[in-house]
Amino acid sequence: MLIDTHCHLHDPEWFTPDEQRDFLRQAHANTVEKIICIGTNHEDSCKARDFASQHDDVYWTYGIHPEFASSRADFGDIFASVSKLFAANGERAKQEVPITTGNDAAGFEQGKKFRQDPVAIGEIGLDYHYESYSRVDQIKLFEQMLQLALDYNLPVSLHIREAFEDAFAVIDNFPQIRGVVHSFTGSKRHLKQALERNFYIGVNGLCTYTTNPLPPIDRMILETDAPFLTPAPHRQEKNAPQYVKIIAEYLAETLQLPIEQIAETTTQNAEALFSL
Numbered sequence: 141m142l143i144d145t146h147c148h149l150h151d152p153e154w155f156t157p158d159e160q161r162d163f164l165r166q167a168h169a170n171t172v173e174k175i176i177c178i179g180t181n182h183e184d185s186c187k188a189r190d191f192a193s194q195h196d197d198v199y200w201t202y203g204i205h206p207e208f209a210s211s212r213a214d215f216g217d218i219f220a221s222v223s224k225l226f227a228a229n230g231e232r233a234k235q236e237v238p239i240t241t242g243n244d245a246a247g248f249e250q251g252k253k254f255r256q257d258p259v260a261i262g263e264i265g266l267d268y269h270y271e272s273y274s275r276v277d278q279i280k281l282f283e284q285m286l287q288l289a290l291d292y293n294l295p296v297s298l299h300i301r302e303a304f305e306d307a308f309a310v311i312d313n314f315p316q317i318r319g320v321v322h323s324f325t326g327s328k329r330h331l332k333q334a335l336e337r338n339f340y341i342g343v344n345g346l347c348t349y350t351t352n353p354l355p356p357i358d359r360m361i362l363e364t365d366a367p368f369l370t371p372a373p374h375r376q377e378k379n380a381p382q383y384v385k386i387i388a389e390y391l392a393e394t395l396q397l398p399i400e401q402i403a404e405t406t407t408q409n410a411e412a413l414f415s416l
Contacts (some may be wrong), residue, residue, distance in 0.1 A: 141168075141171055141172075141173045141174070141361060141407050142171050142173070142384045142385060142386045142388055142403050142406070142407060143172070143173070143175070143176075143216055143361070143362065143384070143395040143406070143407050143410040143411070143416070144167070144172055144174070144175045144176065144364050144365035144381040145176050145297075145320065145342065145361045145362065145363045145410050145414070146176060146178050146297060146323070146342055146344070146364065146365055147175060147176070147177060147178065147219075147363070147364050147365060147366040147380075147381055148177065148180075148187045148189035148366060148367065148368075149163060149164070149175065149177055149191070149364070149366060149380075149381060150176060150177040150184075150186065150187050150198075150199075150200070151184065151194070152187075154229075154366075154378070155367065156326070157244040157321070157350070158377075159380075160191075160237075163366075163380040164195065164197075164198075164380065164381075166381075166382040167380070167381040167382045167384075167399075168197075168376060169382070170382040170384070170385040171385060171403070172381050172382055172385065173181055173197055173198070173359050173376040174197055174198075174199065174380050174410075174416055175194055175197060175198050176198075176199045176200070176201060176259060176260070176414065177191055177198060177199070177201070178198045178200075178201050178203065178262060178263050179200065179201050179202050179203045179204075179258075179262070179263075180203060180204070180205040180207075180208070180263060180415075181203075181205060181208045181211075182204065183202050185201070185202040185204075185258070187202070188200035188201065188343070189199060189202075189256075189258070192256075193256060194273060194279045195234045195263050199258075199259045199296055199416065200258055200259070200412065201258045201259060201260040201261065201262045201263070202222065202258040202260075202288075203260075203261055203262040203263045203264045203285065204264060204281060204285060204299065205263055205264070205299060206265055206266055206267045206273060206278040206281065206282065206299060207267060207270075207273060208281075209273065209274060209278040209280070209281040209282075209331065210273065210277045211276045214257060222288065226272055228367065229343055234315040236286070243265050249381060251280045255340050255403055257296075258294065258296045258298050258318065259294070259414040259415060259416065260287055260289075260296060260413075260414055261286075261288055261289040261292070261294050261295070261296045261297070262296050262297025262298065262299070262319070262322070263297045263298070263299040263302045263322055264281075264286070264296060264297070264298065264299065264300070265282060265298045265299035265301075265303070265307060265411055266278050266279065266282055266299075266303035266306055266310075267299060267300075267301040267302070267308075268301065268302040268303040269301050269302050270363065272392045275306070279306065279310060282307070283310060283313070284313075286310070286311070286314045286317055287313075287314070289317060289410075290314060290316060290317065294315045295314075295319040295413050295414060296317060296318070296319035296320075297319060297320055297322050297340070297342075298319055298320065298321045298322055298328070299322055299323070300321060300371055301325065303391050304326050304330040304333065308333055308334075308337070311337065312337075314341060318338065318339070318413070319339060319340070319413070320339060320340040320341065320342050320361055320413060321334050321339050321340070321341050321342060322342040322363065322365070323342055323344055323346065323363070323365055323369065323397065324341045324342060324343070324352060324353075325346070325352055326352075326353075326354070327353070328353045334355075335355060335356075335359055337376055339358055339359075340355075340359050340360065340361050340413055341354075341360055341361070342357035342361055342362075342363045343355070343361070343362055343363070343387065344362070344363045344364055344369050344371070344387060345365075345369040345370050345371030345372070345375075345379065345383065345387060346369055347363065347371075347387065347388075347390060347391065348371040348372040348386070348387070348390050349372045349375065354391075354394075354395070355404050357395065357397070357402065357406070358393075358405060358409070359409070359415065360405070360409065361409045362384050362388060362406045362410075363384070364379050364380065364381055364383055364384055365379065365389075366378070366379070366380050366381055366383070367379050368381035370383065370386065371383050371386045371387055374386070387401045388403055388406070390391075
């Protein structure tokens with residue numbers, strides 16, 4: 141079994157309803173049996189939640205991407221409404237109520253309730269690629285989102301682009317944060333810094349046509365970032381969750397490991413991080 145831990149299949153801007161259905165079918169045909177849809181702002185996160193609620197094999201995250209950091213002066217109204225979305229997870233975080241999926245009806249319904257909550261806060265972080273993005277606003281939002289993750293006992297999915305030094309400086313003020321550096325594009329030094337902080341590293345189609353350093357397999361999870369970053373040899377096509385299999389096959393060949401080991405280890409990593 142494989143897991144796509146980061147995609148945007150829920151987003152109607154990129155996928156028609158027919159494509160969503162077809163790509164889910166093709167994902168299953170290629171042994172991609174769990175998919176995480178990533179929220180990029182409040183409205184998009186709600187779309188991810190609604191899409192996930194329609195499919196047993198789809199999960200969602202709540203996040204505000206750094207590109208939206210300057211879109212409003214105060215996110216207070218947004219965060220005030222988050223508690224309504226996170227009701228079950230907040231209860232679990234405070235009371236440490238386990239997810240139960242046993243045969244008893246009450247336990248099953250409790251587990252179903254918890255699965256309706258996000259599995260992570262993300263994607264969040266810092267993006268210094270575009271000068272039009274205010275760095276001050278980004279850092280403020282990043283701190284708020286990291287605190288949100290701690291408040292609800294959730295991992296984070298990090299978007300860090302040309303901003304690793306500042307991102308790690310902020311993260312170090314939240315030592316209990318756990319999560320994944322999505323679509324890692326840093327140097328070997330940045331990889332070492334991320335691993336020292338016990339983060340997982342998201343590996344996607346970039347690995348098939350760039351020289352980005354790869355993490356050890358025990359800290360690796362797979363993703364597509366669909367519709368973006370389609371792996372070779374399909375780079376001219378729209379990316380989709382089924383292409384996780386191509387990424388796994390490429391890694392197996394590059395690392396000279398059985399593909400079964402790639403699939404088993406990355407799946408276990410994803411399930412452990414996101415409590416899938």
